[in-house]
Ligand SMILES: *[C@@H]1O[C@H](CO)[C@@H](O)[C@H](O)[C@H]1NC(C)=O
Ligand SMILES: *[C@@H]1O[C@H](CO)[C@@H](O)[C@H](O)[C@H]1NC(C)=O
Ligand SMILES: *[C@@H]1O[C@H](CO)[C@@H](O)[C@H](O)[C@H]1NC(C)=O
């Protein structure tokens with residue numbers, strides 16, 4: 001009896017300690033150990049890494065989109081991988097069960113899983129028109145070897161597959177977009193199989209079937225209260241998530257491999273304390289300011305017009321919004337600064353108007369841009385838009401310093417960026433070799449981050465609408481400053497922009513625009529895809545010296561990609577330089593093509609594009 005009580009007591013303690021331990025590992029599912037962070041119920045693992053354990057049959061399932069789920073065959077914790085079984089055949093047909101249900105396997109890209117490049121994918125029952133570049137549908141393709149082997153395919157299904165109209169195809173998964181989906185479709189292929197770490201020399205009966213899925217290193221552990229956080233960490237809500245996690249204290253960083261908070265080198269304790277206090281103060285001040293801005297905005301939206309009519313009186317009216325101050329410039333002041341808009345101060349001219357270099361009285365260099373488009377909004381509306389644009393604050397966006405509405409056309413005053421545009425660096429200076437592969441990846445990433453900020457982080461999404469290499473300025477350290485964002489907001493809505501052609505630039509313009517005359521977030525993604533191609537090929541976006549069909553760079557590269565010659569379009573200096581990791585170059589190229597898909601629904605959002613570029617850049621930095 002006594003022993004019994006003791007046992008229960010110990011068990012209770014164990015349970016409690018497990019409950020409070022932040023990194024709780026889930027119990028086995030059948031014979032399978034479930035390593036952290038995989039999670040089969042809300043009380044263990046990490047909820048982002050959910051699997052489903054059918055406890056009545058002891059089968060573990062991995063759920064993909066469109067309610068398809070796949071049986072997990074084994075888990076390799078050290079590689080952060082597990083293997084699932086692809087959907088079975090629909091008996092007697094050359095179609096797999098997930099074709100009608102979910103059009104193949106689609107992973108939710110918000111979740112930390114992807115399909116690895118250890119998988120060789122065989123597609124069957126394909127439409128003959130399906131011959132995109134990475135697929136090998138030739139008669140010598142390995143899929144024929146697989147199909148002929150009775151160990152893998154039942155005679156009935158085999159007969160169906162062989163008699164079908166289309167060939168079978170083979171490709172290596174893991175690239176974009178096959179890291180997240182293997183698509184089956186009535187006008188594509190209707191069945192797929194996967195072999196892991198294929199050895200083409202071995203007989204097909206020795207090939208291992210299964211689809212390998214990898215999970216990303218886990219973030220900080222989930223917590224309910226501070227008690228759950230044993231390490232030097234604090235239980236706080238994640239920036240834009242639902243969960244609270246044990247975020248490492250200042251002076252520590254999260255190490256996903258040891259699952260602990262490690263000490264940042266070269267930091268002394270006392271300094272950390274001071275920093276912590278400063279950060280807390282900073283957060284409080286920001287919070288207070290945010291509250292004030294919200295109060296002002298909700299109270300009376302006209303307060304938001306920072307240059308009101310009255311402000312014409314003063315020369316240097318300052319008005320503070322959210323702690324920043326913008327300036328109202330006078331016409332006289334800007335004329336003086338730009339030497340009366342003299343030709344030798346002209347920096348460039350674009351769809352929107354001309355840009356002049358100006359030197360203010362205090363010696364600050366600025367760029368003054370005129371808005372030379374018909375059908376502008378009223379002065380008051382323009383001031384309102386300028387108010388919105390001046391709230392934009394990101395290290396890779398050119399800062400708007402102020403505006404002037406006294407001039408015949410509104411003038412916008414920006415910070416001056418000294419080192420020219422990406423366009424000049426790639427195509428004009430003739431020293432394109434100075435842009436190394438590493439720099440190009442950095443430029444791409446910073447541009448994507450700036451656009452992502454415009455699309456996602458501001459209160460009202462701002463679409464750039466004219467992304468191109470001549471709008472990407474570079475500073476002395478070749479850091480990106482994207483300019484000209486949001487200027488299209490100054491133009492009246494309606495059809496005016498069609499006639500004035502103020503929006504978009506030929507060669508960069510989303511093909512969907514010709515269909516519905518609307519530019520969306522995905523139009524920026526398309527234009528950005530063209531910029532990626534410029535970085536990759538060093539070629540001009542429109543070049544009439546190329547063959548007729550190849551005048552447009554996007555068409556030129558897409559055609560080469562369809563012919564399986566994507567890598568031949570890449571600028572020679574990038575390929576010749578032995579240090580360049582061609583795998584990354586290829587990922588980059590595939591990402592560009594992904595941005596350039598005809599249908600906007602098929603393009604990724606800019607945020608995902610930025611994420612992919614981030615991982616490419618990490619690899620390039622290490623390499
Ligand atoms: C599967 O899910 C994706 C993403 O949610 C969606 O685009 C696609 O149309 C779905 N397919 C089917 C057959 O429901
Ligand atoms: C993808 O995962 C996110 C995060 O868990 C979730 O909010 C979202 O609904 C999922 N998307 C789909 C289509 O299931
Ligand atoms: C297709 O795969 C086979 C077998 O691996 C290979 O011999 C052939 O060269 C490949 N064809 C193409 C076009 O890649």
Ligand SMILES: *[C@@H]1O[C@H](CO)[C@@H](O)[C@H](O)[C@H]1NC(C)=O
Nearest residue numbers: 114174175179214215216217
């Ligand atoms: C797949 O995920 C792993 C780990 O999260 C990552 O290292 C790898 O780059 C990803 N691959 C792709 C193609 O996204």
